[in-house]
Every structure is written in structure tokens, then in C-alpha cells.
Amino acid sequence: MITTSITSRVIAHILLLIGILIVVFPIYYVFVASTHSLTDILRPPLPLWPGNQFLHNYYEAIFGGVAKIGGVGVGRLLWNTTVVAVCVAVGKIGISILSSYAVVFFRFPLRMTFFWLIFITLMLPVEVRILPTYKVMVELHLVDTFGGLILPLIASATATLLFRQFFMTIPPELLEAARVDGAGPARFFFDILLPLSRTNIAALFVILFIYGWTQYLWPLLVTNSNDMNTIVIGLRKMISFADADTQWHLVMVTCIFAILPPILVVVLMQRWFVKGLVESEK
Amino acid sequence: MTSRAIFPNKLLPYLLLAPQLAITFIFFYWPALQALRQSFLKEDPFGLKSRFVGFANFKHVLADPNYVHSLWITVIFSLFTALISMAVALLLAVMAEKVIRGKAFYRTLMIWPYAVAPAIAGMLWLFLFNPSFGTLAVPLNQLGLRWNPLLNGTQAMVLLVAAASWKQISYNFLFFVAGLQSIPKSLIEAAAIDGARETKRFWTIIFPLLAPTSFFLLVVNTVYALFDTFGIIDAVTQGGPGRETETLVYKVYKDGFVNLNLGDSAAESVILMAIVIALTAVQFRYIERKVHYG
Numbered sequence: 001m002i003t004t005s006i007t008s009r010v011i012a013h014i015l016l017l018i019g020i021l022i023v024v025f026p027i028y029y030v031f032v033a034s035t036h037s038l039t040d041i042l043r044p045p046l047p048l049w050p051g052n053q054f055l056h057n058y059y060e061a062i063f064g065g066v067a068k069i070g071g072v073g074v075g076r077l078l079w080n081t082t083v084v085a086v087c088v089a090v091g092k093i094g095i096s097i098l099s100s101y102a103v104v105f106f107r108f109p110l111r112m113t114f115f116w117l118i119f120i121t122l123m124l125p126v127e128v129r130i131l132p133t134y135k136v137m138v139e140l141h142l143v144d145t146f147g148g149l150i151l152p153l154i155a156s157a158t159a160t161l162l163f164r165q166f167f168m169t170i171p172p173e174l175l176e177a178a179r180v181d182g183a184g185p186a187r188f189f190f191d192i193l194l195p196l197s198r199t200n201i202a203a204l205f206v207i208l209f210i211y212g213w214t215q216y217l218w219p220l221l222v223t224n225s226n227d228m229n230t231i232v233i234g235l236r237k238m239i240s241f242a243d244a245d246t247q248w249h250l251v252m253v254t255c256i257f258a259i260l261p262p263i264l265v266v267v268l269m270q271r272w273f274v275k276g277l278v279e280s281e282k
Numbered sequence: 283m284t285s286r287a288i289f290p291n292k293l294l295p296y297l298l299l300a301p302q303l304a305i306t307f308i309f310f311y312w313p314a315l316q317a318l319r320q321s322f323l324k325e326d327p328f329g330l331k332s333r334f335v336g337f338a339n340f341k342h343v344l345a346d347p348n349y350v351h352s353l354w355i356t357v358i359f360s361l362f363t364a365l366i367s368m369a370v371a372l373l374l375a376v377m378a379e380k381v382i383r384g385k386a387f388y389r390t391l392m393i394w395p396y397a398v399a400p401a402i403a404g405m406l407w408l409f410l411f412n413p414s415f416g417t418l419a420v421p422l423n424q425l426g427l428r429w430n431p432l433l434n435g436t437q438a439m440v441l442l443v444a445a446a447s448w449k450q451i452s453y454n455f456l457f458f459v460a461g462l463q464s465i466p467k468s469l470i471e472a473a474a475i476d477g478a479r480e481t482k483r484f485w486t487i488i489f490p491l492l493a494p495t496s497f498f499l500l501v502v503n504t505v506y507a508l509f510d511t512f513g514i515i516d517a518v519t520q521g522g523p524g525r526e527t528e529t530l531v532y533k534v535y536k537d538g539f540v541n542l543n544l545g546d547s548a549a550e551s552v553i554l555m556a557i558v559i560a561l562t563a564v565q566f567r568y569i570e571r572k573v574h575y576g
Contacts, residue, residue: 004380008480011379013384019374020391023451029396029417033409043416095302102298114299121310123562127509127531128554131538131547132316133309140308145399150308155302175288183288214399217515217535232399236517239405255402262397267390274393277453278460279509 012251027259034058034252041248053249061253074257077231081213082261084149084230088212089205091154097197100163101189105175115164122157126218134221148222149230159204162279164199167193203276206269213262231258283441287353311333314555318321320548332545339549348525349533356508361445364428364503367447368496371454378455389459394437400401401513408518431519435526438519442527445518455501461495462488467498501565505558530554 004012029048034042036051061074102108103115126133133152142148170193178188219230229237235258238251266273321339325333343349373559378388393404410418413430422429431437465488473483512531515521521536529538534554538547 004480009381012380015377016374016384016388017382019370019377019451020388022448024391026410026448027398029410030406042415042524044420081443095305098298099302102295105289106295106298108290108292108295111295114303117311118306121306123559124314125327125509125558126559127512127534128551129310129313129317130535130551131544132320135316136313137309151305155305155310160302165311179289185291188289209399214397214402214513216399216401216516220516221539231462232401232513235405235504236401239517255405258396258402262399263394263551266393266397268549270390270393274456277456 021084022214027263030252030255030259034249036249038249040249041252057249057253058231061250061257072226072229072234074231074254076227078236078256078257078261080146080149081230081232081258082221082226083146084215084260085212086161087146087150087207088153088215089208091150092156092159092208093201093204094140095154096156096159097163097201099160100167101193103160104164104167105185105188115160118155119157121155126152129268130221142222144223144225144228146228149219153212156208159208161199162204163197164256166197170196186265199275201270203272206273207276207278208264209265210262238243295512317548317551319553320544321552323548324545335545339545340553343549345547346546348528351525352528352530352533354435355439355525355527356531359405359439359446359511359527359529360504360507362443363450363507364500367450368454368499368503370447371451372458372492372496374451375455375458375462376488388395389456392455393450393452398449400446400449400482400510401517404445404514404517407441407448411441417437433478433523434522436528438523442511442514442518445514446507449514450503454503456497457499458492461492465491484518498565499559505561508554508557530557 029046032048032050033046034057035054036046037053037057040046040053070260099114099118103111131199137143137148137152140148142151151222174192175188177193183191213230214232215230216232219233220236223233224228226234226237231254235254238254322334324335324338335483374388374392378385378392381388381452398406402458406433408416410416411422411429411431413419413423413432419429428434429437431441469487469491470483474485478486487512508529509531511529512535515529515532519527521532529551529552534550537550539542
């Protein structure tokens with residue numbers, strides 16, 4: 001064991017504190033701004049500590065500030081975003097676990113072709129096929145629907161790959177024993193495979209929830225009506241740095257609402273998050 | 283693999299694969315093929331007819347000074363974003379390995395930016411640094427910098443790189459910590475016994491052994507800077523001032539959705555696909571190597 005000298009430990013702490021300051025400050029400062037009045041925000045420099053408008057601003061944003069975001073309340077935006085994030089995460093996990101199950105535990109013609117077809121989608125991010133994908137949405141009448149927001153995002157090469165890797169570590173004896181005991185594919189899947197995959201599912205869920213929550217380009221393209229905006233898009237529409245009429249104190253409150261839920265998920269489910277991130281990418 | 287126990291069902295596996303394949307075909311392969319087809323077509327000004335023009339769209343795009351400019355902007359933006367966020371994250375990860383108390387505390391705070399949407403990360407930084415009432419813009423102006431990222435291209439780029447790197451620090455930090463923990467302690471101890479001091483130990487042992495992690499992160503960060511930062515650019519500069527921050531992805535979006543130039547936009551899409559395929563190929567070559575040599 002090498003002992004690190006006290007000086008070098010102190011330096012390490014100082015550097016880490018500076019790092020934390022850079023990392024957390026922008027988020028903290030938006031919270032500070034969300035507790036000040038509009039006039040205070042527009043007269044820099046803004047104090048470094050929260051003001052006394054917390055209740056007033058949050059009350060106005062939740063109950064009164066409706067008209068400020070194109071007629072849509074914060075509640076609606078949060079609801080839309082939650083639906084999208086949860087459905088994207090659950091959908092991705094659901095269809096990926098089924099396809100990995102098929103690829104690992106069955107033998108059938110074109111098995112590996114299908115696997116590669118799924119795998120190659122890694123190379124086709126939405127950003128490189130913006131316009132044609134949008135046309136598909138229009139033809140399927142999916143613009144401004146939850147289906148349109150969610151469906152194109154739930155194909156997942158990464159999740160399929162991860163589940164495949166995990167399934168391949170399951171000892172074949174387990175399947176043989178289950179079959180001897182008369183378990184069919186459904187029974188094996190629900191009673192043995194799913195319970196074994198719990199940790200992986202939890203880890204993936206955190207990553208994919210964040211993925212769904214922070215989507216930008218896709219919701220921007222596929223929603224025209226403000227009713228269907230996610231909170232990130234709603235926020236984008238509220239802001240105009242050139243426009244003197246922007247209600248900055250309400251923007252700040254909305255910003256906090258957009259940032260807080262995913263941060264809570266990441267911090268509270270930290271163990272799964274770190275596992276999911278480091279393992280799913282490797 | 284061949285000796286694996288399996289279920290004998292013939293039809294069931296296709297049903298299990300159906301949902302994933304359906305979505306993949308409708309939303310991935312079909313649009314990608316359309317982009318490919320469109321890139322060889324030219325529409326008349328009214329969008330009524332289109333005809334085959336071979337590689338004309340590609341020639342047109344590649345000869346366009348705006349495209350070359352955009353390519354250059356993308357290289358600068360990706361390079362700086364990847365290097366800065368990786369350097370900061372590596373420094374912090376090495377420091378976090380040194381401290382004995384407070385590791386969990388530091389990590390808990392360090393992962394916050396990961397949960398922030400790129401577009402919001404851009405808004406946060408613009409809020410701090412916007413020329414009219416940004417709190418941190420005030421001292422910059424007092425230094426006589428004439429800070430205005432909405433008018434000055436270089437300053438706009440600096441702001442974008444800052445926001446994009448900030449958001450990526452969490453990710454890189456977690457991977458460097460994992461990488462550092464996988465380095466055998468015995469190697470570092472052996473070096474210490476041989477009299478190598480901390481700095482020397484870092485550069486001669488730890489840094490080279492982190493090479494696989496760093497290389498992996500370089501690819502991931504480049505892909506991130508190429509694609510996921512669309513939100514940051516759209517929220518902060520929208521490609522402006524002028525075209526000073528118009529990256530390749532932003533240009534595809536602008537040409538397709540704002541300027542409605544379908545042929546050019548499709549050709550740009552296809553070029554981007556080629557770039558992603560190249561990057562992914564590099565990444566998998568590397569993963570293969572890691573599997574072989576442990």
C-alpha cells in the first residue's frame with residue numbers, strides 16, 4: 001500500500017472541490033435565479049444565494065404562468081416528458097430482451113442475419129436521416145402523437161447487445177434442468193430469465209430513462225402543437241435572448257423542473273446508473 | 283456456442299424478434315434507403331418531379347465553400363470538446379482516487395450534468411454568459427474583452443465547447459475512475475519501491491495503462507460532439523453568428539428543414555452516415571483487440 005502524502009491529498013481535495021464547483025454551479029445558479037424576481041434577474045450581477053421569491057415564482061409557474069409557454073402548463077409538459085421517458089425506457093428494454101431471448105435460446109434460419117440487422121442500426125442515428133424519417137412519420141399520421149414521439153426511439157442495438165451478452169453467461173444446465181422439469185419457453189422466460197436479469201434491467205432503465213428525457217431533435221421535429229411538447233422543447237420555445245418580454249423567472253422555474261427529475265433518478269439510483277453506464281458501453 | 287441448450291420452437295423466435303425488426307425497418311432502414319435514393323435525385327423547384335443526377339448532389343455539396351467551412355467548424359468543435367472534457371475528467375478521476383474520505387460525495391455531485399439535456403446545458407451556460415444580463419459576462423466585459431457570443435463567432439464557439447464539455451465530464455469521469463480501478467495496484471507499488479515519485483508513476487505507468495479507456499472515450503466523445511450536441515447548438519447559437527457555429531449535423535437540419543434543399547440535405551446525410559460507419563468500425567476494431575489481449 002502506497003501512502004499518499006497529506007499535502008498531495010489536500011491538493012486533491014482542493015482540485016476536486018473546484019471541479020465540483022464547475023460541475024454544479026450552473027445548475028445551482030439556475031435554482032438561485034428561480035427564486036428571484038424578473039427585475040433582479042435582468043440587473044446583473046445576480047446574488048449567489050436564493051432570494052425570497054421562491055413561493056411566488058413556483059406558484060405562478062405551476063398555476064398562473066400557463067399562457068407564457070404557448071398556452072401549455074408546466075404540468076402538461078412534465079407529464080408528456082415522463083410518458084416519453086418511461087415508455088422509451090420500458091419499450092427499449094421490452095423489445096430488446098425479447099429479441100436477445102430469440103437469438104440466444106433458439107436456433108432458426110437467418111438468426112445471425114437478424115442480429116446483425118439490429119446491430120447495424122447503431123450506425124444510423126436519427127441525425128443522419130432526419131428528413132426521410134420525418135416523411136415516414138407524416139405518412140403514418142404519427143406527427144403530434146405519443147406514438148410518434150416514442151416508437152422511433154425504442155429500437156435499441158445497445159440494449160439487445162447487452163442482454164445477449166448477459167444471456168450467454170447463463171449456464172446451459174439451467175435451461176436443461178428447466179426443460180426436464182417441463183418448463184416451456186414462456187415459463188423459462190418469466191420464472192428464470194427475468195428474475196436473473198433484474199439488475200441489468202434496473203441499470204438499463206436508468207440510462208434509457210435519461211436518454212428519453214433528454215431527447216431534443218426528435219421531439220422538436222415530430223411535435224407541432226405545443227400540447228405535445230416535452231419540457232425541453234417547451235423551454236426552448238419560451239426562451240429568446242433577444243426578446244425583452246421573456247419571463248425569465250418563470251423560465252428558470254421551468255428549467256428546474258426539467259433538470260430535477262433526471263438528476264434525482266441518477267443520484268438515487270446511482271449504483272444501477274454507474275453499472276449500467278460502464279457495462280453497457282463496454 | 284453450438285453446444286448450447288436451446289428450445290426447439292420454430293415459429294416463436296420470429297415472433298419474439300418481430301417488434302424490434304418492425305421498428306428497425308420502418309424507422310431506420312427505410313428512411314436510410316430513402317436518404318440514399320434522394321441523394322442521387324434532384325427535385326424541380328416546385329417539388330413535383332425529380333430526376334436522377336448521379337453524383338451531382340455530392341459534387342455540389344463538396345464544392346460548396348459553406349460545406350467545407352462547416353466541416354472545419356465540426357472538426358474544431360469536436361476536437362476541443364472531446365479533449366477538454368476528457369482532460370478535466372481524467373484530472374478529477376486521478377484526484378478522486380487519491381482521496382480517502384469523501385469519494386462518494388464527489389462522485390454523487392460529479393454525475394449531475396449527465397442528467398441534464400444537452401439543450402438545457404446550452405441554456406444554462408448562455409444564461410451565465412449572455413451579454414445582456416449574464417452574471418459571469420459582467421467580469422469578462424470589465425476585463426475589456428467585449429464579450430458577446432451572439433455576435434462574435436470565436437466567442438460563440440468557446441461558449442459551445444464549454445457547455446458541451448461540461449455536460450460530458452460526468453461520463454468521462456465515471457469511465458476513467460473505472461479504468462483507474464482496473465490497474466493492478468502491484469504495478470504501481472513496484473514502481474514506488476523502485477523510487478518513482480507520484481508524477482513519474484502517473485506518466486510512465488498509469489497513463490499508458492489507461493490507453494484503452496482513453497481511446498474508447500475519444501471515439502465516444504467524438505460521436506457525442508458530432509451528433510448529440512445538436513441541442514446545445516440549436517439552443518445557444520442556431521449555427522450563428524453567420525455560419526460560425528454551423529456543424530455538419532446542424533447544416534443537414536437547416537438545409538433539409540429550413541432551406542428545403544432535399545437533394546443536398548440527403549447527400550449531406552449520406553456523407554454523415556459514412557463518417558459514423560467509419561467511427562463505429564474503428565471502435566469495434568479496438569474492442570476486438572481488447573478481447574484478444576485481455
